[in-house]
Amino acid sequence: AQSVAQPEDQVNVAEGNPLTVKCTYSVSGNPYLFWYVQYPNRGLQFLLKYITGDNLVKGSYGFEAEFNKSQTSFHLKKPSALVSDSALYFCAVRDENTDKLIFGTGTRLQVFP
Amino acid sequence: DAGITQSPRHKVTETGTPVTLRCHQTENHRYMYWYRQDPGHGLRLIHYSYGVKDTDKGEVSDGYSVSRSKTEDFLLTLESATSSQTSVYFCAITASGNEQFFGPGTRLTVL
Numbered sequence: 001a002q003s004v005a006q007p008e009d010q011v012n013v014a015e016g017n018p019l020t021v022k023c024t025y026s027v028s029g030n031p032y033l034f035w036y037v038q039y040p041n042r043g044l045q046f047l048l049k050y051i052t053g054d055n056l057v058k059g060s061y062g063f064e065a066e067f068n069k070s071q072t073s074f075h076l077k078k079p080s081a082l083v084s085d086s087a088l089y090f091c092a093v094r095d096e097n098t099d100k101l102i103f104g105t106g107t108r109l110q111v112f113p
Numbered sequence: 114d115a116g117i118t119q120s121p122r123h124k125v126t127e128t129g130t131p132v133t134l135r136c137h138q139t140e141n142h143r144y145m146y147w148y149r150q151d152p153g154h155g156l157r158l159i160h161y162s163y164g165v166k167d168t169d170k171g172e173v174s175d176g177y178s179v180s181r182s183k184t185e186d187f188l189l190t191l192e193s194a195t196s197s198q199t200s201v202y203f204c205a206i207t208a209s210g211n212e213q214f215f216g217p218g219t220r221l222t223v224l
Binding site: 042045 | 171215
């Protein structure tokens with residue numbers, strides 16, 4: 001069965017430092033992977049996706065994610081964190097049998113000034 | 114927001130009453146979804162639709178029903194609300210690039 005795991009409930013980082021939010025996945029075929037961000041009292045916003053091609057995917061707000069097939073990971077990164085990046089981040093994988101998205105439990109990113 | 118609206122945005126109801134949540138989209142997307150979001154669970158799929166009058170169950174469908182009589186509207190009904198259905202409900206559509214876009218959410222409290 002397809003699944004996705006976000007091993008950290010919360011990540012704390014100082015403003016200006018690089019940030020990483022981790023995601024690992026399990027799929028039986030080629031993975032379709034996604035990152036979403038949720039600000040307080042808002043819906044989820046699409047950040048970026050990996051379907052095929054370059055392992056480094058660039059997305060909105062300066063975020064990028066690195067697809068690593070051997071480690072079955074799709075970590076979200078940003079070179080220099082902003083306080084405004086503080087939010088809840090979700091990783092998701094598409095179930096290739098049903099085309100539905102399977103979400104991780106979310107990681108809360110807290111960026112301190 | 115891909116033209117997705119949800120109504121109501123907030124609702125408080127009592128156990129045993131029926132509740133209907135509405136999702137409306139303006140861009141003629143074929144696929145529509147209802148999720149619930151709870152702490153520690155992320156988003157869980159309740160039901161989805163792949164066309165008018167074509168719907169199917171997700172992983173947490175018990176106690177919920179849906180209807181889609183028009184492309185633009187996808188309704189979620191709690192036949193008899195229970196306290197365990199207190200949650201934030203999100204509607205979503207699938208865009209052409211496989212990513213999903215979400216509505217603003219409905220916060221439902223069942224007392």
